[in-house]
Amino acid sequence: MHNKTIAEISRDLAAGEYSSVEITTELLSRVQQLDSEYNSFITVTAEQALAQARAADERRAAGNAEAWTGIPIAHKDIFCTNGVLTTCGSKMLSNFTAPYDATVIDKFNAAGAVSLGKLNMDEFAMGSSNESSFFGPVANPWDKERVPGGSSGGSAAAVAARLVPGATATDTGGSIRQPAALCGVTGLKPTYGRISRWGMIAYASSLDQAGTITRSAEDAALMLQIMAGFDARDSTCMNQAVPDYSASLNNSIEGMTIGLPAEYFRDDLSADMQQAVRNAIAEYEKMGAKVKEISLPNAHLAIPAYYIIAPAECSANLSRMDGVRFGYRCEDPQDIEDLYKRSRGEGFGGEVKRRIMVGAYALSAGFYDAYYKKAQQVRRLIKNDFAAALQEVDLIAGPVTPTPAFRRGEKTSDPVEMYLEDIFTIALNLAGLPGMSVPCGQVNGLPVGLQLIGNYFDEARLLNAAHQFQQATDWHLQKPADI
Amino acid sequence: MALDQQQVRDIADLARLQLDDNQITEYQKNLSNILDLVDQLSAVDTSAVEPLAHPLDAVQRLRADEVSESNQREHFQQCAPQTENGYYLVPRVVE
Numbered sequence: 001m002h003n004k005t006i007a008e009i010s011r012d013l014a015a016g017e018y019s020s021v022e023i024t025t026e027l028l029s030r031v032q033q034l035d036s037e038y039n040s041f042i043t044v045t046a047e048q049a050l051a052q053a054r055a056a057d058e059r060r061a062a063g064n065a066e067a068w069t070g071i072p073i074a075h076k077d078i079f080c081t082n083g084v085l086t087t088c089g090s091k092m093l094s095n096f097t098a099p100y101d102a103t104v105i106d107k108f109n110a111a112g113a114v115s116l117g118k119l120n121m122d123e124f125a126m127g128s129s130n131e132s133s134f135f136g137p138v139a140n141p142w143d144k145e146r147v148p149g150g151s152s153g154g155s156a157a158a159v160a161a162r163l164v165p166g167a168t169a170t171d172t173g174g175s176i177r178q179p180a181a182l183c184g185v186t187g188l189k190p191t192y193g194r195i196s197r198w199g200m201i202a203y204a205s206s207l208d209q210a211g212t213i214t215r216s217a218e219d220a221a222l223m224l225q226i227m228a229g230f231d232a233r234d235s236t237c238m239n240q241a242v243p244d245y246s247a248s249l250n251n252s253i254e255g256m257t258i259g260l261p262a263e264y265f266r267d268d269l270s271a272d273m274q275q276a277v278r279n280a281i282a283e284y285e286k287m288g289a290k291v292k293e294i295s296l297p298n299a300h301l302a303i304p305a306y307y308i309i310a311p312a313e314c315s316a317n318l319s320r321m322d323g324v325r326f327g328y329r330c331e332d333p334q335d336i337e338d339l340y341k342r343s344r345g346e347g348f349g350g351e352v353k354r355r356i357m358v359g360a361y362a363l364s365a366g367f368y369d370a371y372y373k374k375a376q377q378v379r380r381l382i383k384n385d386f387a388a389a390l391q392e393v394d395l396i397a398g399p400v401t402p403t404p405a406f407r408r409g410e411k412t413s414d415p416v417e418m419y420l421e422d423i424f425t426i427a428l429n430l431a432g433l434p435g436m437s438v439p440c441g442q443v444n445g446l447p448v449g450l451q452l453i454g455n456y457f458d459e460a461r462l463l464n465a466a467h468q469f470q471q472a473t474d475w476h477l478q479k480p481a482d483i
Numbered sequence: 484m485a486l487d488q489q490q491v492r493d494i495a496d497l498a499r500l501q502l503d504d505n506q507i508t509e510y511q512k513n514l515s516n517i518l519d520l521v522d523q524l525s526a527v528d529t530s531a532v533e534p535l536a537h538p539l540d541a542v543q544r545l546r547a548d549e550v551s552e553s554n555q556r557e558h559f560q561q562c563a564p565q566t567e568n569g570y571y572l573v574p575r576v577v578e
Contacts, residue, residue, distance in 0.1 A: 099559050192538045206537060235544055236537065304521045315498060322499070324571050329564035335574050337499075345501030353500055354510065357491075358517050360498040374524050376534035381527070383535060416516045432538020456539065 001026050002162040006071055006219040009165060013060065013070050020060075020070025024053035024114050027072050031116060031163050038139045040148075040158040042077045043085045044117040052114040059112060068226060069112035075168045076155050077118035078125055079105050079210075080199040088201045089123040089133040089151075092321050092328045092347035102199025103231045104168055104210055111226050119167055120154030123349045124318065125175055125203045127151050128421040129411065132351045137408055140183060141480045142446055146405040149179030155213045156183035162483055166214040166223055170200060172207045173306055174400075174425025177437035180213050181400035181449025184439045186466065186476060188212045188220040191457050192432035193238035195224075196231030204313035205236070207306075207429045216476055217438065217466035221245035224459060240457050248460045249467040254288030256465065257393040263299040264398030264424055276441030276448040277399045283472055284397075284465075292393055296385040301378050302427035303419055308362050308375035309430070314352075315359025321347065354415060383431040386453075395465055396453040399424050400437045404446035424451060434459050438466045439475040447478070484518040486511055 001023050004012065012018060028046050035041050049072065056070030080086050080098035082105075087093045101109065108115065122132040130138040130153025138153040140146040141161040148157040152169035156179035159167050169176045171189035180187025188211045195210040202208060212223040225246065230239040260281065265274060285291055323329040323343025330346055333339035348356070362371035389396060402423060411418045428435045433453055440450035450469070454462040470476045486494075491511045495502045502510060556569055565572040 095562075097562055099555075099562060193541070232546070236541065238539065238541065298527075301524065301527060304523045307517060307521050308524070319499075323564060324573055325560075326562040326564075333574050336576050339574055340499040341501040344499055348500070353498075353502070354513055354517070356498045356500065357494045357510070357514060358521075361494050361514075361518075362521075364494075364497060370525070371521070373534050374527075374529060375521075376536060377529035377532040378524055378527055380532050380535035381529070383538065414516065415513050416520050419517075419520070430538070 002030055004165060005216050006165045006214065006222050007216070009071050010067050010222070014065065020053040020056040020072070020114060021050065024049050024072045024116070027116060027164060034161060035163060037144060038141060038157050038161055039136050040120055040138050040154040040161065040163060041074070042087055042089070042118050042120050042135045042154070045084055045115060048084070049114050049116050056112050056114060066112060067222070068108070070114060072114040072116055072164060073108065073166045073168070074116045074119050074158060074164045075105060076121055076152055076170060078121060078170055078201045079168060080201070081105050081115070081118065084118065086118065086201070087135065088125070089121040089135060090348065090352070091134040094134060094328065096327050100199060103196035103233065104200065104227055107226050116164055119158055122151035122153065123352050124201070124314070125151040125170055125172055126314070126351050126355055128174065128178055128418050129408070130154065130179070131408060131412055132349055134349060140405045141483060142184060143405065146407055146446070147182065149182035149405065151175040152179050152213060156180050156185055156187070159183070159185045159213050159215060160480065162479070166212060166219050168210060168227070169213045170208060170210050171429065172203050172310060173429050174422040176211045176213060177400050177425050177435055177449065177451060178422060180437040181447065182405040184447030184478060186214050186217055186220055186439065187437040188224060188459070188463070189428070189435050190224060190228065190459050191434045193236055194240070194434070194457065194459065195227045196234040196237045198231055198233040202317040204310040205317060206313060207310060217436070217463050217470055218246070218249060220436070220466070221249060221463045243460050245460050245463055248464050251464050252288070253284070253465055253468050256289045256395065258284055258289050258291050259294035259389050259393030259396045260291060261294050261296045261299065261389070261396060261398055263296050269399060269402060272443040273399055273403065273448060276443060277397070277450055280440035280450040280469065281397060283469060287468060287472060294389045294393060294396065296389060296427065298378065298381045298385050299427055302382055302430055303423060305375040305378040305382065305430060306426045307358065307419060308371050309379065311355040311359035312362050312372050313359070315356045315363065318352070318356055323347070351415065379430045382427050386427070386431045386433060390455045394461065398451050400449035400451040404443050404448055428453055432456070434462055436462050436466050438469055439478065440473070441475060442478070484522055485515045486518065
């Protein structure tokens with residue numbers, strides 16, 4: 001039962017093959033037996049999950065079931081869940097029981113989904129390896145000595161290990177696509193503003209976007225269908241019609257034009273990685289897609305621009321963590337300054353402190369124009385590159401990561417080396433475009449992801465292209481040897 | 484760009500972060516490396532480029548000035564470290 005996708009579970013529940021309580025019980029027992037090896041969950045809400053499953057089964061018995069009634073998933077611990085511990089992977093919020101539900105959580109609850117609990121992540125979503133979590137690193141199910149990627153490492157590992165069929169996640173600079181690639185699962189980062197950020201703990205507000213990690217594009221479409229849409233409580237959420245994402249999955253991609261950015265197929269990308277991605281492109285050509293070389297001339301500026309904009313926004317967002325209204329407070333503060341400084345100094349981990357300090361510096365008097373304004377100008381150049389390319393092509397394709405999953409501890413000594421992990425993913429967030437990571441091969445027995453980038457609010461076409469690839473190949477069905 | 488130790492302490496003060504003395508050298512090194520990374524931006528000519536604040540260039544949406552939320556003070560204060568009579572307690576600020 002644990003190998004079933006969301007689409008299969010939905011059909012099986014409707015056909016009466018098993019009940020929501022049965023599949024929820026099986027997945028909860030898998031989590032209990034196996035997650036000590038992966039550490040993908042921070043909180044397991046077994047009692048609430050079973051209560052939701054019973055309610056779903058009753059609803060079905062009464063003839064009121066819908067597509068999502070009784071389907072078990074889990075949520076990244078960045079989404080506030082009413083009455084449930086919500087930590088964001090930090091000591092700072094290690095005692096924080098959220099007093100309300102995020103819009104994303106609200107929507108899954110309203111749809112009748114079952115939540116098994118809250119998934120591990122890099123602290124405040126800052127990291128590319130899930131090693132910065134206060135609750136410990138997450139193991140990659142393909143090789144437990146290796147990282148699952150980050151920041152949504154718990155989401156990717158739990159889905160790859162078949163603990164849940166799907167999970168919510170968030171992506172500020174690659175935090176859905178990179179862990180999806182390293183764990184051999186399917187990641188979707190929608191257009192900025194497609195999904196409400198209400199109740200999603202903010203890291204960099206002009207970049208953060210919720211999305212999904214699943215084992216197929218078909219399932220990503222089902223999750224996005226629930227999550228997408230306007231929400232007056234998020235001032236940056238866009239008021240755009242939500243199409244039926246499943247309806248276009250089977251469209252032919254004959255004649256679709258796919259652009260390959262020269263800058264993403266660089267000489268320093270290993271031959272094995274290049275080959276895996278090029279094989280995927282060849283598969284698309286077989287299906288009738290046309291391929292075109294394109295250029296994103298400012299691609300090399302994406303990481304430097306991001307490491308001004310994201311830290312600047314994080315230093316402002318995380319100023320609310322002050323030990324006064326919620327979260328961690330230091331012992332025995334001597335005065336208000338001491339309360340602020342020790343609560344924050346003790347409550348935040350090293351990477352979060354580094355980014356807050358970079359942001360505070362970039363925003364400080366006299367430096368604003370040289371750093372923040374400059375980075376926002378470069379951000380427009382990066383966006384313009386994509387806009388020009390997307391005039392010529394329907395989708396852009398390339399690698400997600402420079403390498404497959406690396407070993408724990410391999411990149412922790414120098415933060416800049418870790419930042420370079422996101423070299424192919426970060427530009428998309430600066431432009432606000434939607435993207436996916438789709439399993440497309442293996443290097444040394446480890447999964448490799450194909451990145452697909454679409455135009456604004458064109459998630460349906462992305463999902464269509466990813467689904468067609470998954471109809472023609474079986475990389476998304478590959479799983480770790482011991483699963 | 485290399486930061487000196489005093490600059491690191493000043494930034495930590497600005498950000499209200501207590502750092503241990505024995506961590507200052509490491510922060511100095513790491514922050515200087517990060518600033519070196521972002522200094523690549525200074526070489527780009529952006530004189531005619533409008534800064535981009537919102538990826539879709541959307542403007543702030545406004546709503547009617549009407550009460551939309553009920554008072555849930557007690558509910559929201561349940562997660563506070565210390566409260567009294569509906570107020571958040573902090574060390575004495577005014578002597």
